[in-house]
Amino acid sequence: MRFSLTPKETSFYDMFAAAAENLVVGSKLLLELLGSDVSGRAEIVERMRAAEHAGDDTTHAVFHQLNSSFITPFDREDIYSLASSLDDIMDFMEEAVDLVVLYDIQTLPKGVEQQIEVLARAAELTAEAMPHLRTMKNLTEYWIEVNRLENQADQIHRKLLAHLFSGQYEAIEVLKLKQVVDVLEEAADAFEHVANTVETIAVKES
Amino acid sequence: MRFSLTPKETSFYDMFAAAAENLVVGSKLLLELLGSDVSGRAEIVERMRAAEHAGDDTTHAVFHQLNSSFITPFDREDIYSLASSLDDIMDFMEEAVDLVVLYDIQTLPKGVEQQIEVLARAAELTAEAMPHLRTMKNLTEYWIEVNRLENQADQIHRKLLAHLFSGQYEAIEVLKLKQVVDVLEEAADAFEHVANTVETIAVKES
Amino acid sequence: MRFSLTPKETSFYDMFAAAAENLVVGSKLLLELLGSDVSGRAEIVERMRAAEHAGDDTTHAVFHQLNSSFITPFDREDIYSLASSLDDIMDFMEEAVDLVVLYDIQTLPKGVEQQIEVLARAAELTAEAMPHLRTMKNLTEYWIEVNRLENQADQIHRKLLAHLFSGQYEAIEVLKLKQVVDVLEEAADAFEHVANTVETIAVKES
Numbered sequence: 001m002r003f004s005l006t007p008k009e010t011s012f013y014d015m016f017a018a019a020a021e022n023l024v025v026g027s028k029l030l031l032e033l034l035g036s037d038v039s040g041r042a043e044i045v046e047r048m049r050a051a052e053h054a055g056d057d058t059t060h061a062v063f064h065q066l067n068s069s070f071i072t073p074f075d076r077e078d079i080y081s082l083a084s085s086l087d088d089i090m091d092f093m094e095e096a097v098d099l100v101v102l103y104d105i106q107t108l109p110k111g112v113e114q115q116i117e118v119l120a121r122a123a124e125l126t127a128e129a130m131p132h133l134r135t136m137k138n139l140t141e142y143w144i145e146v147n148r149l150e151n152q153a154d155q156i157h158r159k160l161l162a163h164l165f166s167g168q169y170e171a172i173e174v175l176k177l178k179q180v181v182d183v184l185e186e187a188a189d190a191f192e193h194v195a196n197t198v199e200t201i202a203v204k205e206s
Numbered sequence: 207m208r209f210s211l212t213p214k215e216t217s218f219y220d221m222f223a224a225a226a227e228n229l230v231v232g233s234k235l236l237l238e239l240l241g242s243d244v245s246g247r248a249e250i251v252e253r254m255r256a257a258e259h260a261g262d263d264t265t266h267a268v269f270h271q272l273n274s275s276f277i278t279p280f281d282r283e284d285i286y287s288l289a290s291s292l293d294d295i296m297d298f299m300e301e302a303v304d305l306v307v308l309y310d311i312q313t314l315p316k317g318v319e320q321q322i323e324v325l326a327r328a329a330e331l332t333a334e335a336m337p338h339l340r341t342m343k344n345l346t347e348y349w350i351e352v353n354r355l356e357n358q359a360d361q362i363h364r365k366l367l368a369h370l371f372s373g374q375y376e377a378i379e380v381l382k383l384k385q386v387v388d389v390l391e392e393a394a395d396a397f398e399h400v401a402n403t404v405e406t407i408a409v410k411e412s
Numbered sequence: 413m414r415f416s417l418t419p420k421e422t423s424f425y426d427m428f429a430a431a432a433e434n435l436v437v438g439s440k441l442l443l444e445l446l447g448s449d450v451s452g453r454a455e456i457v458e459r460m461r462a463a464e465h466a467g468d469d470t471t472h473a474v475f476h477q478l479n480s481s482f483i484t485p486f487d488r489e490d491i492y493s494l495a496s497s498l499d500d501i502m503d504f505m506e507e508a509v510d511l512v513v514l515y516d517i518q519t520l521p522k523g524v525e526q527q528i529e530v531l532a533r534a535a536e537l538t539a540e541a542m543p544h545l546r547t548m549k550n551l552t553e554y555w556i557e558v559n560r561l562e563n564q565a566d567q568i569h570r571k572l573l574a575h576l577f578s579g580q581y582e583a584i585e586v587l588k589l590k591q592v593v594d595v596l597e598e599a600a601d602a603f604e605h606v607a608n609t610v611e612t613i614a615v616k617e618s
Contacts, residue, residue: 067409067410158510165588171587172371309577378577382577
């Protein structure tokens with residue numbers, strides 16, 4: 001018979017790992033969207049919706065556990081913040097796909113691909129980092145790299161805005177595209193929030 | 207002589223009930239705005255302003271009570287979150303009315319009426335639910351229904367966005383109307399935050 | 413030899429004072445931007461970037477101290493909120509300068525100067541108030557005045573929006589200018605958050 005002294009604490013780690021893995025799925029769907037013609041989009045929307053629902057279930061499980069646990073492995077507000085930011089990222093990813101389909105956007109500016117590649121890299125790093133919360137080891141590189149990626153995302157976003165307002169797009173088209181690039185930038189910011197919360201937890205534990 | 211063991215706790219319930227009743231007033235003013243011609247708008251703005259000030263007073267009273275109470279009926283952060291979200295909804299409602307008048311919008315797209323009807327229903331349900339915080343009974347239906355309403359609001363909002371970007375509006379008009387429908391969507395989201403906080407409180411108490 | 417019973421607590425006050433002084437620097441750079449021709453903007457961007465980095469360092473120092481201190485002079489969440497709002501203001505100020513340069517905006521509407529003057533006044537008041545956190549004296553006037561300034565900023569912002577949508581600007585120009593005036597309004601709101609947090613701390617201490 002297996003025996004654990006800390007069954008409840010274990011599941012928080014598992015839930016954070018599941019939430020981060022789900023973001024890898026989301027970022028791959030964003031990359032698929034770029035390569036897909038218009039006819040393939042509906043199926044990508046469906047799979048993104050499923051990923052978002054899976055993310056919601058994980059977030060809800062974290063909150064339920066948090067509200068019904070007397071002892072938690074980290075401070076309650078850090079668990080709350082971590083789960084909320086991971087959930088936000090999934091919401092932003094889904095919103096990006098939804099907007100592209102809703103506005104029937106035919107072509108996305110080239111920089112959007114770079115935005116999504118940065119998100120995919122941040123998702124991978126986050127998924128690799130979550131299991132290290134158990135031991136609090138090897139996390140420094142993760143948060144330095146995610147902060148670096150967020151700066152990179154910021155530069156790409158700013159170039160995209162300058163491009164959108166350069167005069168080659170109709171105002172309505174600017175409005176549509178700006179919503180997409182802004183929500184992808186929000187996703188990059190939320191990855192940084194996750195990394196900052198992990199750093200906060202690590203400082204408290206040290 | 208009446209005697210209460212928990213005079214302070216009682217007033218939190220009363221304040222939340224007052225804040226929610228105030229949102230019913232706000233949502234009715236939004237409905238009036240739709241039926242009003244341009245000449246009647248100034249008076250609706252005035253009454254909305256009064257409702258928003260009343261809401262501010264209630265929020266301020268909750269925070270003051272919270273900061274000066276040693277014992278509270280629920281966790282402090284949940285009281286804070288509940289009061290803040292109720293206050294946010296009133297602010298969004300007032301902002302919607304203000305934008306319509308500020309931009310001198312002559313006609314609102316049909317879907318805006320549906321948005322406001324959903325808000326009116328959410329306000330009623332919230333006002334009915336607040337008194338149940340005392341006993342924590344009969345709240346499950348409330349938060350399930352408000353979550354359902356938020357999904358409905360989301361669908362209406364998305365259809366409105368597709369409509370605004372369909373090509374039949376001038377870009378400037380799209381900008382104006384989008385602000386109105388976005389702020390109404392934010393109000394619907396904030397009703398869901400209130401319901402989620404109530405659920406959090408209930409889980410902790412159970 | 414100087415001796416302090418509360419060395420850690422002292423530094424929180426110093427850090428909040430430094431963050432607020434930095435906002436005075438930021439608001440002066442915004443005023444300089446208005447008076448500068450296009451050729452002088454790059455240098456203002458550089459100095460704003462430096463101020464924003466200095467602000468980040470202070471915020472990071474507050475969080476690090478907060479996470480590694482067992483005893484804090486105020487409730488942890490109020491310290492967190494104060495540092496975050498001060499940091500937000502700097503970010504909004506930098507964003508305003510960045511947007512003007514990024515979009516190569518030649519002329520700003522007259523109301524923008526009024527917005528920035530309000531921010532400069534709020535920054536001065538905040539910098540004067542922070543040292544009073546030690547004694548909690550003479551703070552009432554500060555937060556009343558900042559709330560008054562926020563109302564004033566709100567009025568200026570609304571007039572600017574009505575002006576932008578009055579029909580004299582192209583849609584693309586409206587989009588660019590609206591981002592600038594909105595981010596300056598967010599800065600004014602964040603000054604009010606700082607004042608509200610100070611009030612919260614004062615109520616708890618009284």
